[in-house]
Amino acid sequence: MKPSPVSRRQFLKSATVASLASYGGLSGKVPADPSQGAVGQNWAESFTYGAARFHQPETIDELRKVVRRSRRVKALGGRHSFSRIADTDADMIGTSQFNRLIGLDAKNRTVSVGAGMKYGELAKLLHKEGFAVHNLASLPHIQVGGAVATATHGSGDGNGNLATQVRGLELVTAEGEITRLKRGDGNFEGAVAHLGALGLITNVTLDIVPAFDVRQYVYIGLSPDQLMANFDAIYSTAYSVSVFTDWQSDPGLTAIWLKHKVAGERFHAPVEMFGAKRADRHVHPIVTYDAEVCTPQMGVVGPWYNRLPHFLMEFRPSTAAELQSEFFVSRRHAKAGIRELHGLRGELAEVLQISEIRTVKGDDLWMSTAYGEDQVAFHFTWIKDWPRVRAALAHVEKKLEPLGARPHWGKLTTMRPEALRARYPKLPEFRGLVAQLDPSGKFHNDYLKKYVFG
Template identity: 40%
Template structure:
């Protein structure tokens, strides 16, 4: 079995999809080695194992909305599209959504997958509780306020198989997406916060070589559907009609120029469609937002080499959080995302050059995307990774839940 894009082939001996929580408990208890698998949107071997992969996508979502606590409980294998539909129908919402609404809730949270917005925490920051099947098959809840909670959310599958999650919700709200074209690079670099703060969630799309920048997508949270929006953004002009990130995507983007439900406008792709290019390789790096200009200039110096192999780059921001292994842990971040053509040799050659350019800014790679940074370099960029390692060893002393990728990280932390 391969991942969603087809670029990685799993080496696990089996892939199991238990239909109930009890079946997950039984499988984990009797398996010598096991790892949790979401919707296979990781581009590296993070989720892999030489044992059994277990996915919870076959378990019923069993939605439970508690409006008094403002929490919805869902199955970890549920896709965000289903959660968004359920909540919208009942007048409720999440604070953020990823660009791809088809990823599983559990997989996105375990890897710190993010969404965007200067003031918005990543998807993991909505978590208020996790129900986890431990290595011995036991079932436990870890909730907000517990000492282990900050290390248990973005846990890379190392603490067990998460089967249910409690997520914070809020009353539903309107979002309007508008697309602007013609933003000069010099204008962006002169005042990055003015662009990324122009809406509730802002994405800048570029190929690095073209000036002005290709597109800026601004998603504004509105009080009313007829609230006016500006026709210009720092010299860029708002366009009418549909707009795609890539021409091959068959208009899989969200509505434009019309205020609608949060669930229809926060993702980049409609929840009823099959999104994105698929045949691609993704990399992504998070830097401190205070270093945004230097980081962007450093990568742009490689534009002539990057552009021929690139489908698109997306620049997004995410608010700092206190989760030990979140890519935004402790710092407001700029996420620099590359969707490359499926050209492995070119990506293998380019990735270390991009990482070297970003090195002065201590980049944190997305846990589930392609990179070549050494484990020692990665764990050194997380002040609480040693605490996370201790939590992992206390929870799973025999290492049943570890794979080659995660073991290398834990070994690096031990030697730090």
């Protein structure tokens, strides 16, 4: 007999690792256990990095030396990717030491930081000076360099992903040379969402905006019919909107998360919206979980960095025992995507912890998952059981592939590499740029060979 949604959730909850203890991310942690290789595991502890050697240079000159001497080398950011995009069997360079503020230019509205800085650190520093970045991902623990490499995103009809904040980059290329690129330079659009294929990013210059406050509200009990009938209306309700759902027919656990900018958006939170009721307590994206790890809701005004992510910096985010996948589909196909996924509720019931549906503004970054068109992003937090997840993922991909789905670079997919490559019209130009900056393929790895170089 299938468990009911609530009892299934209770089961999943009891299966998660320990309690959500105080958490600062794993960057830079060197494993004590030699069976975990030179580098250790990714955040989800779903794989061990295969690198033979782990370097943690303190200065750019040391970093250049490692790059120059290595035959093959990869950068490691905050370890939050579920895919093996950062992995290598050769040299790996941890970048978390490059986490300093380089300069804040209030007049030109930019901040330059080391690529190893976490968004949580960047946010505090910016807020003190009265500034913000326009959007954040669901968690503040990831590093700027890793996030822009994979086109990490938040939500919002008018919000591009985090890579679109990049105004300039400094990178160490294959021969240990320093290259700088800024918006407006030829090839810049190819160099931002770079998948770690161009070199070691040392510094990133980002667009900033004046700091702003946000009120967050959650509405619980959205039915699939209401979601499909009112998709545009729901997503235009606030600056950033997410819908969390388990795709089951019972609308009881499907929730709309609204993040309103306090200035510039007039909003009076009604008691009911699209058939969903305003929550009278703080909730977790998985409604039956403890909300202690989540950013405050119920309309309590707070700074942008403490409301745009769903999870607080001080805690281990999300559910801790999980795998993740995500697919980007042209916004034109949002309703078709929802219909298809809702039709898969039987296949998803036992393996899915929660899905999140977000919108992302289209951009012109060649390898960005939002290249060319506004997107709807269908995210899946799975149980940590790869054989069962792989089977469910095949069903999801079969439904979303015909809609032109692009998988998230940092999450899990079983999509055919040729199908994935066909989604990127600028792939030939990107390969040309890689060949120019890294002619010997020093920054290639198995993941890039499979999905990018073919």
